[in-house]
Amino acid sequence: MKKSIPPTPTPETTPHQPQPYVPAHLTHPRRHRTRRRGWQRTRLPNGLTVIVEPMAHVRSVAVSAWSRMGARHEPAAYNGISHFVEHMLFKGTRRRTTHQIAVESDRLGGQVEAATMMEGVNYHIQTLDLYLPQALDLLLDLLGAPRFDETEFARERSVILEEIKMIADNPEELAFEHFLANFFPQHALGRPIEGTPRTLRRLSPDDLRRFHHLAYHPQNLVISVAGHVEAALVLEQCQSAFAGTTPSDPAQSERYQVFEPYVGAPTFCLNEHRDTEQVHLLLGLPAPSLLSPDRTASTLLATLLGGGLSSRLFLRVREEAGLAYNIYADAMAYRDAGVFLIYAAVAPRNLKRTVRAILTEVAAVASGDLTEDEVDLAKAQHLTSLHLGHDTSSVRANQDGYQEITFGQVFSNEDLEQEINSVTRSQLQLLARELFAGKVFSGLALGDLGRYQLAPASLHVPRHVPRSTVHVIS
Numbered sequence: 001m002k003k004s005i006p007p008t009p010t011p012e013t014t015p016h017q018p019q020p021y022v023p024a025h026l027t028h029p030r031r032h033r034t035r036r037r038g039w040q041r042t043r044l045p046n047g048l049t050v051i052v053e054p055m056a057h058v059r060s061v062a063v064s065a066w067s068r069m070g071a072r073h074e075p076a077a078y079n080g081i082s083h084f085v086e087h088m089l090f091k092g093t094r095r096r097t098t099h100q101i102a103v104e105s106d107r108l109g110g111q112v113e114a115a116t117m118m119e120g121v122n123y124h125i126q127t128l129d130l131y132l133p134q135a136l137d138l139l140l141d142l143l144g145a146p147r148f149d150e151t152e153f154a155r156e157r158s159v160i161l162e163e164i165k166m167i168a169d170n171p172e173e174l175a176f177e178h179f180l181a182n183f184f185p186q187h188a189l190g191r192p193i194e195g196t197p198r199t200l201r202r203l204s205p206d207d208l209r210r211f212h213h214l215a216y217h218p219q220n221l222v223i224s225v226a227g228h229v230e231a232a233l234v235l236e237q238c239q240s241a242f243a244g245t246t247p248s249d250p251a252q253s254e255r256y257q258v259f260e261p262y263v264g265a266p267t268f269c270l271n272e273h274r275d276t277e278q279v280h281l282l283l284g285l286p287a288p289s290l291l292s293p294d295r296t297a298s299t300l301l302a303t304l305l306g307g308g309l310s311s312r313l314f315l316r317v318r319e320e321a322g323l324a325y326n327i328y329a330d331a332m333a334y335r336d337a338g339v340f341l342i343y344a345a346v347a348p349r350n351l352k353r354t355v356r357a358i359l360t361e362v363a364a365v366a367s368g369d370l371t372e373d374e375v376d377l378a379k380a381q382h383l384t385s386l387h388l389g390h391d392t393s394s395v396r397a398n399q400d401g402y403q404e405i406t407f408g409q410v411f412s413n414e415d416l417e418q419e420i421n422s423v424t425r426s427q428l429q430l431l432a433r434e435l436f437a438g439k440v441f442s443g444l445a446l447g448d449l450g451r452y453q454l455a456p457a458s459l460h461v462p463r464h465v466p467r468s469t470v471h472v473i474s
């Protein structure tokens with residue numbers, strides 16, 4: 001499965017919280033970091049990194065496994081292979097059939113969840129502490145010994161082709177996919193995670209086996225366990241699971257693994273016609289990367305603009321103007337690139353008014369129209385998410401593993417809290433001015449547009465906008 005698009009905050013739902021395996025408050029580790037009490041990181045002789053965080057007050061335990069190779073590491077000819085391998089890991093191992101995997105997962109009280117992302121692939125299971133040996137054995141078996149049976153391969157390829165059709169039938173997901181393809185042209189970050197019918201039909205079981213041996217070699221894996229757990233038992237089980245692993249082949253690394261540096265995004269304005277009731281609008285600009293010192297400020301700015309019921313865009317575009325039910329902002333970030341995105345779904349006749357309202361609000365923020373109360377509210381949303389997540393073994397296991405593959409270390413909650421609290425109103429004002437002032441958004445409108453077209457001239461951010469203008473436009 002792919003990482004889902006964040007839902008829009010509405011009065012009927014709670015505001016969007018950061019995904020547990022991609023916490024929005026992770027930032028460039030520029031300060032001294034405090035080691036979290038009880039946390040243990042071990043690099044085993046076979047190259048496997050194991051992180052264990054005991055939580056004595058809980059009965060649950062969560063196991064999160066990460067491959068350091070995600071969809072962005074695929075050569076263009078093998079687009080979709082990471083996602084295909086993720087599917088095939090559940091289709092039988094040397095010790096378990098597909099049915100046995102499903103039954104054992106249910107017996108543990110839940111299911112093994114998986115997600116292919118640009119920067120890595122994640123597998124996760126949560127269960128009771130007394131079932132930890134079985135849960136760890138199941139997950140390590142899936143990672144280390146998939147069969148890649150040819151019959152299952154052909155069947156699962158058909159399943160993924162249906163998944164591609166499902167995305168094509170979902171205008172919101174399709175709009176995101178097409179926007180990113182144009183924002184990152186001829187680049188791995190712009191290719192669909194699930195691949196294309198053409199690339200999938202060219203893949204063979206042998207391709208998947210060779211790619212798996214590289215991407216799931218112990219040196220490319222991180223196992224993160226949190227909950228009521230003893231570190232020694234986890235380390236012993238992880239050590240024995242990969243005892244017979246052979247070294248990775250450098251020739252296969254050259255064939256199946258690439259890392260294309262990000263070189264900049266073009267500006268575009270696209271209108272795509274689809275038979276839908278609403279127009280799905282996406283506006284985007286380059287933003288700080290995961291490793292940028294401005295990453296936390298970028299995330300807070302997205303929250304302030306469109307990340308909650310009290311956010312600027314939600315209040316102006318939905319609550320006051322009644323132009324959209326679904327609107328939000330998101331600061332997507334990769335290792336070397338970022339995209340500041342604004343999404344709205346509106347009636348075709350309201351497209352131009354919505355764009356004007358969005359850009360007017362963006363321009364107001366870029367001109368310094370931010371209050372301390374707004375900044376404090378955005379911080380409170382992320383601090384609450386941070387501390388609520390810290391109470392659960394599943395979030396801790398996922399967060400520890402994600403931090404390890406992204407930053408090479410695990411941060412304490414105190415460090416993350418300090419990072420969020422250190423962002424000032426003036427810092428947000430400066431970043432907003434750098435990102436938005438006088439800039440031209442890239443834009444995509446997908447829907448039954450008719451005579452309501454998105455025009456390039458309408459995507460310029462005004463340099464100075466009186467605050468009352470928003471209400472006039474609305």
